[in-house]
Amino acid sequence: MKFVAKTLFGLEKVLAEELAILGAKSISQANRAVLFEGDIRLLYRVNYMSRTALSVLMPVKEFWIKSADDLYRKCMQIEWDNYMDVGNTFSVTPVVQSQIFNHTGYAGLRLKDAVADYFRKLSGKRPSVDNENPDILINLHISNDKVTVSLDSSLIPLFKRGYRKEQAAAPLNEVLAAGMLLISGWNGSKDLIDPMCGSGTIPIEAGLIACNVPAGRFRKSFGFQKWKGYDPEIFRVTREEGDSGIRKSPVRISGYDISEIAVKQAVKNVGSAGLTDSIYLAEYDFRTLKMADNEGVIYINPPYGERLLPGETESLYGMIGTTLKHNFSGYSAWIISSNKESLKYIGLKPKEKHILFNGALECSFNKYELYQGSRKIRMK
């Protein structure tokens, strides 16, 4: 069976590596997606275990069209009763880039009509559309004249892990946080500090990696559980296998924040992810933070400046650079920010640079090595 795992820009390589470890075959990277092959067990496993997939699609038909009526006709030829019953509700997510359709919504409507008419012809009844909480989510992808109709096996996107109880002012997407850790090569073998942890997303994703906790462990459901032919026994075994490696964290993971409210939110989220014993949290101003050891990795997602006054961002980033140089020699630091001007005030030369997106914001995700007497760069 062929599948498509969707992800965020820049995470395709780490997702492909995850899929290979989970047992996927014929893996190939695309733009914000990774194509792979495997069986239904693998589909369940990827949904339950992958940290960097946003959703996993199962294509059911691929074809070419010349008109909107063509789309309707060819969608009527799909044997929908193989995947759902007339009693199921459904919804369509259209992704359309084509001259044939002026409105993306219209393409979705033609597919909805085809599903409804298919069942009406078969049984005299039609399934209802439910855009809020459907049983079956159909993905319609049209690129010029090429159409791919898929079922979304995740339904609720996989970044919604199920552990978040509290929302910070600017929380990182969980898939992005996990992707940052995997890009940096963090695998739970080095101590980790997030000195601006907000609601705790980076420490929690790190805790899940260190403790081998499947990313999907806290979710209530996955889309494939409503599919016709869903095998609960296979999924029970999938969960059991995934959970069998859970262990105590072998390393120290800490999160700090200057805001009392943020730390309280992080405490709740960490508790809900079952990681209270593995993650140390405290209220702290980064400028006064000092560690006893001189080895570990620091991840910082500082404010990008949208809510700060002019000049404040530069002094904040300058302070981050000074504190890293003075208090964290021996550490590696990774900083993600959309504010490329302010990043220069860190005053250290990045050893690696990656482009990632935090929502719509293009960000640099930079690595800095903090040896004694770190090299300075001239600020522009």
Ligand SMILES: C[S@@+](CC[C@H](N)C(=O)[O-])C[C@H]1O[C@@H](n2cnc3c(N)ncnc32)[C@H](O)[C@@H]1O
């Ligand atoms: C963009 S948010 C981090 C969001 C976080 N990654 C999450 O997923 O929720 C930046 C955080 O930096 C904190 N912060 C700003 N200045 C700080 C300082 N001097 N020391 C520690 N934390 C600081 C803010 O309180 C805020 O929670």
